[in-house]
Amino acid sequence: MHLVELNPDLLLVIAEFLSLKDVAQLTRTCRLLYDTLIHMLLTIRPVYLDRASVIPFCQFMQIGRRPEERTRDLTPFLKRISLRLSPVNNSISTFEATQVFNDIVRHCAQHLVSISIHHVSEGYRPEELRFTFSVPLPCLQEVHLYDVRDDYQYALVDVGPQLHLIELYGSTYYTWIENPGPVLDPVPILSRHRSTVTILKLWNVLLTADHGDPFPAVRKLVLANFSVKDNETAWSPLLIRLFPNVEHIYLWTIRTRDVSSLPDSLDLRDPSTRSIADGLRYRAKAWQAEHGTWKNGLRYLHVDSAITLYCLGLSCHVSRVDLHRGSCSLAVDTMALADCRPRCVQFEITSDSDSDLSKTDGKNMPALMHAIARTPSVVNLIWDFGNHGRCYPDLQNILVDIVDPLLRATAVSHVVLRLTDIRDQYRFFGRPLWDATSTPRADDESLELPEVLDILRRDNTKLQRVFIHYSYDAVRAWEERDGGTGPKTHWKELDSGRVREIMKAEGLADHSR
Secondary structure, X not given: OOHHHOOHHHHHHHHOOOOHHHHHHHHOOOXXXXXXXXXXXXXXXXXXXXXXXXXXXXXXXXXXXXXXXXOOOOXXXXXXXXXXXXXXXXOXXXXXXXXXXXXXXXXXXXXXXXXXXXXXXXXOXXXXXXXXXXXXXXXXXXXXXXXXXXXXXXXXXXXXXOXXXXXXXXXXXXXXXXXXXXXXXXXXXXXXXXXXOOEEEEEOEEEOOOXXXXXXXXXXXXXXXXXXXXXXXXXHHHHHHHOOXXXXXXXXXXXXXOOOEXXXXXXXXXXXXXXXXXXXXXXXXXXXXXXXXXXXXXXXXXXXXXXXXXXXXXXXXXXXXXXXOOOOOHHHHHHHHHHHOOOEEEEOOOOHHHOOEXXXXXXXXXXXXXXXXXXXOOOEEEEEOOXXXXXXXXXXXXXXXXXXXXXXOOOXXXXXXXXOOHHHHHHHHOOOHHHOOOOOOOOOOOOOOOHHHHHHXXXXXXXOEEEEEXXXXXXXXXXXXXXXXXXXXXXXXXXXXXXXXXXXXXOOOOOOO
C-alpha cells in the first residue's frame, strides 16, 4: 500500500513521530500530503521567526490577500509564535520586521495562545509594544518578553484576564556598563494581572518591599538573577508578602543590592561574611515569627546552593528541595535543611571543589551528605550525577564510601540516581541501560541486578526502592520484595507503568522542565 492511500488519520499519527523538517519535506511531495499535514508545521511546536523569515512566513499564511484570493486558511492552526529581532544576514530592518509581525498577530489574533518577543527594546518603543497587544486576543494565555525596561509598564494593560503565564526578562544593557545588576521592576508591568496570572517567570529583576497588593493566584514562581531594593530586606519575607499562595519556587542567583551573587560572595569560613548570612537568616526568621509564613508550606523549592537556603531562613515545611551544591560548612547545611524539613532532597556534586570533605568516623564524606543523614524528615533522596560524575575516578567507590554508610543512619526509603551521561552508565554497568529489557517479568529470579543496587541495598533496612534515571523519561526501578526491616536480599524490577506511578506519588518526578 502506498503512503497516500492511507487514511488521513493514520497519516497524522505517523507524522507525530517525524521531525518538523521531515514533515515539511513530506508536504512538498504531493497535494494530498500537503493538505493533510501542512497544519502540523504550525502546531507541532511554536513558530520561530526572525528578521529574515518574518516576511516569507507572512506570505505563507497569505496575510494581506483578499478572502476570495486565499487558497487556504491556516490561521486556526497558528497557536504559538515567537519573534527574534537580533540582526540576521540579508534581513529587513527592525522597524519593518515589527510591522510585519504586528500584521501576523492581528490576522491570527482569535487563535493565538502564546506570543514571545526577543530583543524588545531594540524593536519596540513602549507605546508600540502596547499597540501590538491592544488587538483583542481572546485565547492568549502566555506572554514572553525579553529585554524589557521599566518604561514598558503599560505593555500588557490591554490584554484580557485569561492570561495565566507571564515571563519577563529584564534588559541587560546596563548590567555591564553604568549600573550593574538587575534594573527592571516587574510589578508595574504585571499589576493588571495580579489576580489571574498563575505562572510567573522573572529574570534580571529588582524587587522592593513596598509593592502594595500581592499576587494571590501565582502557584509557580521562577526568579533568576534578582535582587532586592533594600539590603535590609530579607528575601523570604518579600516573597511571602508578594506571593502568598505559591507552591513551586525556582531561585537562581539571588543578589544583594550591590549585585554581588549571594552564594558566590559569602565564604562561610570568613567570620565577617558568615555574619552577613546569619543576619539575613535572623531577619527572615524574625519577620516570619511576627507576620507568618506560607501557611501550607511549599511543594517544591529549587535553590542553587545550601547557602542560599540558609539565608532564606524559612520557617515552613517544603516537600522537596533541589540543591545544586552544598556549602563548605556542615553546620550551615544541617540548619538549612532543618529550616524546611524536606521529605525529598535532590542534590548534585558538580566538582571536587563543591564537596568539602570532612572527617567523620574516619571516612571522607561530603558535608551535604552528612547534613542529609542528620535530617530525619528526608525519606526520599535524589542524587544527580549530571554531566560531572566523570570528575571522580571511581563512582562506585563514592557510593561505597559516602552514600551507603550514611543511608544506614537515615530513614531514606527511596533513592534515585540520575545517570543521564552515557559515560557514567558504561562506568557503572559496562553498557548503556537502554540495552536492558524494558518490561522484565516480576518473577524472574535470574534477572541480573546492577552492581549499584547491590551497593545501596546491603544493611540499609529502611530502603524500599531504587530508581536509576538514565535518559530523559527513561527510568528503571527495583523494589524490595518481602517487606520487613531486615537486610534487603530479594528484589524485583518494576514495570514502567508502576515506576511512573510511584515516582509521581513520592514526588520524585523531574521538575526541571
